[in-house]
Amino acid sequence: MxxxxxxxxxxxxxxxxxxxxxxxxxxxxxxxxxxxxxxxxxxxxxxxxxxxxxxxxxxxxxxxxxxxxxxxxxxxxxxxxxxxxxxxxxxxxxxxxxxxxxxxxxxxxxxxxxxxxxxxxxxxxxxxxxxxxxxxxxYELHELPFQEILYLNEGDLFTSVKIDEESPYVNRKMEEVFIADKDILLLFVRRGEEKIRRERMKLVIQAKDELYVYGSNAVIDNKFHTEIAKMMAKKQDEEEIKALE
The missing domain is CATH 1.10.287 (Helix Hairpins)
Structure with missing residues (x-):
């Protein structure tokens, strides 16, 4: 004992x-x-x-x-x-x-x-x-983590924005949406299996386009508030369904 x-x-x-x-x-x-x-x-x-x-x-x-x-x-x-x-x-x-x-x-x-x-x-x-x-x-620039290069300030954000059929940006030109003097950049567009970079600003936005943007968190949220809210709601629904399975 x-x-x-x-x-x-x-x-x-x-x-x-x-x-x-x-x-x-x-x-x-x-x-x-x-x-x-x-x-x-x-x-x-x-x-x-x-x-x-x-x-x-x-x-x-x-x-x-x-x-x-x-x-x-x-x-x-x-x-x-x-x-x-x-x-x-x-x-x-x-x-x-x-x-x-x-x-x-x-x-x-x-x-x-x-x-x-x-x-x-x-x-x-x-x-x-x-x-x-x-x-x-x-380390060379290409060796650094992607986030280390883009996340320069606390208020910066890199995200994707999915455009649905009800989005007000459908059929609008990219150059009209992404104005030069605003703190937001369009890096590339995913359209189906295709990634478009070189001619991205000349595109007309279509439903189901996925825009990859970088810039001020506040500016991005203000411009794509509806789209981001729908994406978050969809993600939450998918997680709830997955949890029930």
Whole structure:
């Protein structure tokens, strides 16, 4: 039977272990945010990598295609796997009364100090500059993630807009819809299986065209509010149907 004094020590060890996991997670999330990733996306992907749950969302491409974020991801995956093995082994050690609580507390405190440093504004500013400098210095433009090139500001957006039969833009010329002095660009048009780039501005918009646009989020939403709302509603309906199956 286990000694009554051992059980509290096991719980203490598990508590310290979870504090350590939290610190590592926060450090990784902060570094991902510094690299330009959205806070919520950074946290979700960091948890996914640390727990090795393997969520394969489109957002994961923001990690896989970014050289710096890839290194953070590798560390998180390896740390998650090895730390679990270490925890199991350590609990077994505790049960044999060869305690390692002090060493774990020291390691946890060190990670706490690292997190404090990473959270400072000076570190954030310096590392942000370093990250962008490294990308520009070591990688060609075509090697960088697509989002890194286009998402220059928080208010920028790249999206596709599907035109249906009821859209007011049907039978209108592209050059009438995409005015030069507005903060919105038409990159290309998908019409059936064809992608049209070179002559895109000379096209007359047809139903079922898919416009790939880039520019101000507010301008895009204002111009294609109805189309985007229909797309979102359709997507939500499809997800609900899929959930019921």
């Amino acid at each position: 286990l000694c009554t004094g051992v059980i509290p020590i096991v719980f203490l060890f598990i508590l310290i272990y979870f504090v350590l996991i939290f610190l590592v997670l926060e450090i990784a999330v902060t570094l991902l945010i510094i690299s330009g990733l959205d806070k919520e996306v950074a946290r979700f992907q960091a948890v996914s990598m640390l727990t090795a749950t393997g969520f394969t969302t489109k957002e994961s491409e923001l990690i896989a295609r970014h050289p710096i974020r890839r290194k953070i991801a590798i560390f998180l995956i390896l740390f998650g796997v090895f730390s679990l093995a270490v925890m199991i082994a350590s609990i077994s050690t505790i049960l044999t009364k060869d305690l390692r609580i002090v060493q774990l507390i020291i390691i946890t405190c060190l990670f706490g100090i690292v997190l404090f440093v990473v959270k400072t504004k000076s570190f954030n500013s310096k590392m942000s500059g370093e990250f962008h400098h490294k990308l520009k210095k070591e």
